[in-house]
Amino acid sequence: MNDWLLVASMALVTFTIRYVLLAFSGxxxxxxxxxxxxxxxxxxxxxxxxxxxxxxxxxxxLLLGWQNARLVGAIACVILALWRxxxxxxxxxxxxxxxxxxxxxx
Amino acid sequence: MAIAxxxxxxxxxxxxxxxxxxxxxxxxxxxxxxxxFGTLAQGxxxxxxxxxxxxxxxxxxxxxxxxxxxxxxxxxxxxxxxTTVVVNLRHMLYAASLLPYVQGxxxxxxxxxxxxxxxxxxxVAIRRYVQPDPSPHKHWYYLGAAVTMYGNWILCTxxxxxxxxxxxxxxxxxxxxxxxxxxxxxxxxxxxxRPMVGATLVAGIVAVxxxxxxxxxxxxxxxxxxVTTGFWLETRLPPRPKAKG
Numbered sequence: 001m002n003d004w005l006l007v008a009s010m011a012l013v014t015f016t017i018r019y020v021l022l023a024f025s026g027x028x029x030x031x032x033x034x035x036x037x038x039x040x041x042x043x044x045x046x047x048x049x050x051x052x053x054x055x056x057x058x059x060x061x062l063l064l065g066w067q068n069a070r071l072v073g074a075i076a077c078v079i080l081a082l083w084r085x086x087x088x089x090x091x092x093x094x095x096x097x098x099x100x101x102x103x104x105x106x
Numbered sequence: 107m108a109i110a111x112x113x114x115x116x117x118x119x120x121x122x123x124x125x126x127x128x129x130x131x132x133x134x135x136x137x138x139x140x141x142x143f144g145t146l147a148q149g150x151x152x153x154x155x156x157x158x159x160x161x162x163x164x165x166x167x168x169x170x171x172x173x174x175x176x177x178x179x180x181x182x183x184x185x186x187x188x189t190t191v192v193v194n195l196r197h198m199l200y201a202a203s204l205l206p207y208v209q210g211x212x213x214x215x216x217x218x219x220x221x222x223x224x225x226x227x228x229x230v231a232i233r234r235y236v237q238p239d240p241s242p243h244k245h246w247y248y249l250g251a252a253v254t255m256y257g258n259w260i261l262c263t264x265x266x267x268x269x270x271x272x273x274x275x276x277x278x279x280x281x282x283x284x285x286x287x288x289x290x291x292x293x294x295x296x297x298x299x300r301p302m303v304g305a306t307l308v309a310g311i312v313a314v315x316x317x318x319x320x321x322x323x324x325x326x327x328x329x330x331x332x333v334t335t336g337f338w339l340e341t342r343l344p345p346r347p348k349a350k351g
Binding site (some may be wrong): 052100 | 130
């Protein structure tokens, strides 16, 4: 497959998805109900990306035990994020926990 | 202008710098992700130039990773493009959330905002847009955050393509866990109300249950289930004051 054709096609659909509503913003009136519902979009979508990446480490098998370093690392991230509202601390502490645990269980 | 500055409105330059500063933690989280992308790209059959091009023109990390996987598995172009649409559809939801703030903006601003619309830029910029001050320069804040993210993404892709090739088995180090850590750090601050907690819980569970659906459709199913749950809980539960920010 022509890889530049792939890049161009992916770029075109991605930009269209991001831009189309903005382009017609003058003609779109969102109902208050829809605006209220949209407030849930960011955390919900991010959660839907993250949870499978954590509990299905190989993409297929559910792994909910201590041997799953991703799960342990993610739990550490949640605790750190609740404890301090410091994103860098959450990322660094989560990575350290993940790597440490992976080293322990391997 | 004198009147505006009397009310403490920041200049476009100050907004750009503030946006760039505020997105730094998310940029740090994207560094390993970008490097791993660059490292894996050549092994899956994408040329050096097209890998940089993908980061520069598509600029959507999750879909770029999935495209690599499909490419390596010998998938066809229409199927990869279709999967890209599904994985990136969430950006349309972000655009919808931004609509109240771009009405009346120029076409050029709308195109710029659309091109750079990532999870990270949105998460940072929406907090600026919802602030009640009447600054006319909030788009500059978005631009500062988004361009910082963009420059870093291309740089890290390049690092993965060059330096990453020198590290043996770099992909097995679990660097992609940085994305999980970043996203968790972005999600948790939202979870201050019961409807929001309910919405994310349902989204997580449905995402796992629907994981087997083709073309990453499970993501959209989980998103719709989560948003519906949150909205339903909000209309049913008695309102209570928001938890301390």
